[in-house]
Amino acid sequence: MKKTLLNYLACPVCAGDIKLNSVSAEEGVEILEGELQCDSCAKAFLIVRGIPRFADLQTVDADKQATAESFGWSWTKFSHDDEKFAQQFLDWIAPVTADFFAGKVVLEGGCGKGRHTRRIAGWGAQDIVAVDLSDAVEVAFAATRGLPNAHIIQADIFRLPLRRAFDYAFSVGVLHHLPNPRDGFKSLVSKVKSGGHMSAWIYGAENNGWIVSFVNPVRRVTSSMNRRALFQLSKLPAAAVYLSTKLIYAPLNQSNSGKQVARHLFYNDYLNYISRFDWREQHSIVFDHLVAPTAFYISREEFEQWWRDVGAQDVIINWHNQNSWRGFGRIP
Numbered sequence: 001m002k003k004t005l006l007n008y009l010a011c012p013v014c015a016g017d018i019k020l021n022s023v024s025a026e027e028g029v030e031i032l033e034g035e036l037q038c039d040s041c042a043k044a045f046l047i048v049r050g051i052p053r054f055a056d057l058q059t060v061d062a063d064k065q066a067t068a069e070s071f072g073w074s075w076t077k078f079s080h081d082d083e084k085f086a087q088q089f090l091d092w093i094a095p096v097t098a099d100f101f102a103g104k105v106v107l108e109g110g111c112g113k114g115r116h117t118r119r120i121a122g123w124g125a126q127d128i129v130a131v132d133l134s135d136a137v138e139v140a141f142a143a144t145r146g147l148p149n150a151h152i153i154q155a156d157i158f159r160l161p162l163r164r165a166f167d168y169a170f171s172v173g174v175l176h177h178l179p180n181p182r183d184g185f186k187s188l189v190s191k192v193k194s195g196g197h198m199s200a201w202i203y204g205a206e207n208n209g210w211i212v213s214f215v216n217p218v219r220r221v222t223s224s225m226n227r228r229a230l231f232q233l234s235k236l237p238a239a240a241v242y243l244s245t246k247l248i249y250a251p252l253n254q255s256n257s258g259k260q261v262a263r264h265l266f267y268n269d270y271l272n273y274i275s276r277f278d279w280r281e282q283h284s285i286v287f288d289h290l291v292a293p294t295a296f297y298i299s300r301e302e303f304e305q306w307w308r309d310v311g312a313q314d315v316i317i318n319w320h321n322q323n324s325w326r327g328f329g330r331i332p
């Protein structure tokens with residue numbers, strides 16, 4: 001943890017100021033071990049292995065705990081980075097571009113292994129504060145360690161230990177895994193300054209009826225399986241996805257005559273999109289779908305309502321890969 005993080009922290013219990021109470025280990029800009037404390041209610045929060053801990057996985061609700069445990073395991077196993085993640089991220093938050101981040105104070109809701117956090121720090125954000133509930137924070141911390149403008153905290157999106165101090169907040173691939181996606185969205189928006197912006201990318205209900213009918217029942221079983229067994233088992237569907245994207249979807253979509261045929265293929269936009277990724281990433285995507293205990297598929301109408309509820313202005317909502325929604329808007 002860097003001392004500059006204190007500029008953004010507020011007590012999750014009483015919203016009081018948070019001060020640094022003690023430091024027992026430091027390395028360069030990072031405080032590795034120590035204690036934070038609320039100036040008003042005196043609640044203390046530990047800094048462990050460089051990460052301030054505002055949530056305890058043992059005490060959060062059971063559904064949140066199950067989701068966090070699944071993803072914590074997943075991101076620790078699939079901790080790889082890939083240069084293609086930069087464009088994938090920008091595709092999730094379009095129309096935002098990399099130069100948008102320069103000088104901004106940014107909040108990331110559900111950072112996983114920190115792949116976007118690291119890039120945003122490199123794109124010149126003044127500061128990026130990235131929050132995750134799971135053990136993935138350990139991987140995210142390792143990915144951003146020593147970067148003066150990147151901050152990782154372990155916290156629940158519904159109980160953010162933060163001030164309303166952000167120019168921009170975003171969440172990609174997270175809200176649909178929360179027990180109440182709309183409240184998670186509102187919680188992030190509540191930390192954006194007046195005139196700042198918000199982006200969210202979520203699974204769509206439209207075109208995903210087959211997942212709800214066929215994958216959700218499978219997921220109910222696989223999400224509670226032994227993780228190591230699921231890791232091995234998920235190689236089977238991952239191999240089917242990998243072979244079809246590399247041997248069918250990519251070649252057809254890349255040739256002029258093939259494109260006409262590809263248009264009619266099952267789930268073409270998405271499967272063609274992920275054909276750019278190597279085996280490890282495609283396996284990670286398939287595993288991610290099977291390990292998540294909670295996944296909501298949200299209609300455009302419902303997503304539009306979220307933005308109306310927070311009074312967002314100039315909202316842009318697009319259909320991404322014909323299976324998901326991305327939104328961007330200004331917070332009044």
Ligand SMILES: C[S@@+](CC[C@H](N)C(=O)[O-])C[C@H]1O[C@@H](n2cnc3c(N)ncnc32)[C@H](O)[C@@H]1O
Binds near residue numbers: 064
């Ligand atoms: C599918 S991953 C996406 C991670 C990252 N946004 C990315 O694109 O690489 C979902 C993440 O949300 C986190 N998460 C789930 N519930 C959360 C909560 N209540 N508060 C904070 N993070 C949460 C999980 O731990 C997981 O890392």
Ligand SMILES: [Zn+2]
Binds near residue numbers: 012014016043
């Ligand atoms: Zn307090």
